[in-house]
Amino acid sequence: MTLAPLPIVMLEPLVRAAFLEDLGRAGDITTAAIVPADLCEAMVLCSRQTGVVAGLDLAMLAFRLIDPSLEFAVQRADGSAVRPGDVIASVSGPARGLLTAERTALNFLCHLSGIASATRQVVEAVQQYPAHIVCTRKTTPGLRAVEKYAVRAGGGSNHRFGLDDAVLIKDNHIAVAGSLRTAIERARAHCGHMVKIEVEVDTLDQLEEALKTGVDAVLLDNMMPETLALAVAMVGGRAITEASGRVTPETAPAIASTGVDLISIGWLTHSAPILDIGLDHAGQGG
Template identity: 45%
Template sequence: MYDTFAVDRLIDLWLTEDIGYCDLTVQVMIEPDEVGNFVMNARESMIVSGSEVAARVFKRYDPTLDVVLNAKDGDKVEKGTILLKVKGPARSVLTAERTALNIAQRMSGIANETARYVEKIAGTKARLIDTRKTTPGLRMLEKHAVTSGGGLNHRLGLDNGVMIKDNHIAVCGSIAAAVERARKKLPVLTKLEVECDSLDQVQQAVKASVDVIMLDNMSVADMTEAVRIIAGRAKVEASGGIRFDTIRPIAETGVDYISTSKITQAAPAVDIGLDEA
């Protein structure tokens, strides 16, 4: 889910970055009255994300373009599937092409990678969630792409919840003191999460009755013990150093959530092209 008003402002920035003063190539080669009829197609199997944003790029640049969506975000498609069709002034289609492809390739890549991780932990109670380690300016869309791939969103920003981390604890002196400070001003429906890097800290967090306990960079053995200690009194999140080859054993410890930046920071772009219809 994303805000279209905010997306339009992003699109304006993207188009300005790519076009500059003008698209010199189309200005010197393509006549103003020439019509283009193109399709955006998947050149590999993929989970679609960003197709709607790509369509919006074309319409934002030239509202006279006729754009028809053939695939929606979250769809699993095979190689050769047409994601959208665009028809109208050839100059406009060719000028906006790269920007539309870039965002669809990036977002679909994240959706693909997310789906890989989700499949890896299938059959366990653990749910995959993202982090705030996103491309500056693209967080809203990258987190939308995570949901397209079957993942869940953690905090969208710092205003979405209270997470007490090691440096907060260091300033306050202890987990108990940090939680006490936070609770004095915590909005009534806002969850409170504490990051723990030892079993001793887990016991302190349980005693403080927090909502979520994050197990940071713990071993699988310590995570298993932490889940036993917590015993359902708080939701449990595993984080830190999560990779595709390590996520399954972590999921089997009984944690509720596993957060990783790999699905946004390391996701390869997929191959999507724009070809003449």
């Protein structure tokens, strides 16, 4: 599947906010003091680890917002696998702009590439099964769209983007409603026919009740593989099955082998380690 880029209009406010935070009240006083205004340099964004690239449009914006004359050329597009020493992109032009934009560009690129890399690792772990790896709403405030994009760059898929695009009835909703059936019936009465309804269940008894009431998807939370297999058999294709809880690249194959449709993982967006990428002089990269 082709990875569709996010519109620049979505990305630019994120980069501008990062620069407002970083430049403060006086700008980059270190670079202004040390680097001649007419000095030009050529540098490369170079991977120092094995992983998957994501976030190049944000990095490019960072350089060009600081200095529109900077030239940015991509060698490894988002979604590409990289190894240590691979040049991801080159950037050249006034040295002051290069150095001032460096950290903001790398913050976005390293963070999103880390998410893409972690996603790819889990996707590859379950590639012999039909299950899709999906992310959750456990995202960095303000960065949800780009973090979910990074999951797609890594070969994963997205769960709902917010509270307004699907119904997910969780344990606290059920507790407040008084019963699982009441919660489902209230959700169906409130939402239009275009809105999908998913319910979180912890036991096979809850699953049976959800199926009798009728839902579009069931979130099978923290079930062992043996129980997941029984749950998938109970559903029998009447709803989408999603497994969550304690998912790692090591545990994912056993979960996927149960026949679930989706495996959702929160840590992909809230705890994935960065991919180490550096900005080096052109002669150092590659």
